Amino acid sequence: MNMIDAGAAEDAVLWQAVQQDDRTAFRTLFDRYGGSLFHTANYTLRDKEASETIVHDIFLNLWTGRHTLDIRHFRQYILTAARYHVYKALKSRKALNLLHGTAGDMEPISPLTVNGGEAKVAEQSMRDSLRQQLNALPKRCREIFLMSREQHLSNQEIAERLNISKRSVENQITYALQHLRVHLKHYSLIALLWWGI
Incomplete structure (x- = not known):
């Protein structure tokens, strides 16, 4: 990244760099949030493969849509995306488990918070x-x-x-x-x- 310390850069700065096709910035965002998103999804789904797929899909959508997505609050955006993907996974398998908590510092996922x-x-x-x-x-x-x-x-x-x-x-x-x-x-x-x- 040009003139940016990726490790310390704010999400907004990193996302702007991603929009300019900066793969290093993209990797930084993935490293910053991928693990937490996985643990949050897996906490609810109890399915490592499905949780990995959710994280993959979220970041794939971010990369492929980087030129058109209007993301002003990156963390909030990916949390909402995770909530939506987990909700879809629960709905598709008609899960009976209610969503009760959070992993790490992530917020609890709830279908009611899909935006x-x-x-x-x-x-x-x-x-x-x-x-x-x-x-x-x-x-x-x-x-x-x-x-x-x-x-x-x-x-x-x-x-x-x-x-x-x-x-x-x-x-x-x-x-x-x-x-x-x-x-x-x-x-x-x-x-x-x-x-x-």
């Missing part, structure tokens, strides 16, 4: 799947579940409104939750946060 259009697509997909599975529930079961989750009524309040026992309400909610858990495995974290599933 921009990707987040909107993922959110809409989740909403569509959730609505489809809610519609598959028996009418009374769906009604009780929505009163609980959307209107935030207690089981006792639902029982009084529908003139049924509190136990019946609890049974219907339990049935709905079991149904959704089975059919929304790949959205488990989102469902958990939004619906208490």
